[in-house]
Amino acid sequence: GAVVSQHPSRVICKSGTSVKIECRSLDFQATTMFWYRQFPKQSLMLMATSNEGSKATYEQGVEKDKFLINHASLTLSTLTVTSAHPEDSSFYICSARRPYHYEQYFGPGTRLTVT
Amino acid sequence: AQTVTQSQPEMSVQEAETVTLSCTYDTSESDYYLFWYKQPPSRQMILVIRQEAYKQQNATENRFSVNFQKAAKSFSLKISDSQLGDAAMYFCAYSRSEYGNKLVFGAGTILRVKS
Numbered sequence: 200g201a202v203v204s205q206h207p208s209r210v211i212c213k214s215g216t217s218v219k220i221e222c223r224s225l226d227f228q229a230t231t232m233f234w235y236r237q238f239p240k241q242s243l244m245l246m247a248t249s250n251e252g253s254k255a256t257y258e259q260g261v262e263k264d265k266f267l268i269n270h271a272s273l274t275l276s277t278l279t280v281t282s283a284h285p286e287d288s289s290f291y292i293c294s295a296r297r298p299y300h301y302e303q304y305f306g307p308g309t310r311l312t313v314t
Numbered sequence: 315a316q317t318v319t320q321s322q323p324e325m326s327v328q329e330a331e332t333v334t335l336s337c338t339y340d341t342s343e344s345d346y347y348l349f350w351y352k353q354p355p356s357r358q359m360i361l362v363i364r365q366e367a368y369k370q371q372n373a374t375e376n377r378f379s380v381n382f383q384k385a386a387k388s389f390s391l392k393i394s395d396s397q398l399g400d401a402a403m404y405f406c407a408y409s410r411s412e413y414g415n416k417l418v419f420g421a422g423t424i425l426r427v428k429s
Contacts, residue, residue: 243419307358
């Protein structure tokens with residue numbers, strides 16, 4: 200149990216366009232989901248915390264208008280990178296937490312390349 | 315703010331031998347959770363082991379065990395009988411005890427296993 204999926208696994212988009220990444224908890228309801236960004240051989244950087252039915256809480260330095268997060272249901276959160284630029288190219292990982300549990304279960308990640 | 319420090323950027327171990335990965339953290343909280351996550355080349359984050367701060371007994375999961383020293387704020391991971399499949403990036407992480415709280419990650423340690 201506790202499986203989290205992400206779609207797509209890889210995406211290439213042109214500079215100036217927007218791209219949406221989906222994160223789904225497949226076998227549990229996730230009241231809280233998290234979005235991370237990871238550069239090669241570096242740690243995970245938390246971008247935002249997403250609670251179902253409410254606005255996401257963004258970490259300091261993360262542009263809210265650029266990285267739109269929606270957590271419309273207990274099993275789905277989306278991250279939309281708006282007006283993407285090459286510097287947004289990175290590996291994006293989501294995680295989900297079960298109610299009344301402390302562990303986070305991670306998705307397989309999405310590699311975004313902006314050309 | 316809580317911080318997590320992993321002072322070993324890279325470690326190597328011979329297959330079947332034992333290796334210990336170090337982690338220290340800083341917090342003023344008395345109740346919290348500590349985790350070790352493994353990230354293999356696939357980049358899928360996998361929970362290896364967790365420790366509740368209020369428990370004095372060190373957590374163990376098969377070949378993986380921790381040495382939790384609360385007063386010293388140290389949380390090392392011991393991998394016994396190392397296998398080729400253990401080669402990965404290992405992250406130490408901290409979470410406050412509130413449900414839904416975020417993880418604070420260390421910088422990670424790359425573990426190489428030699429055959």
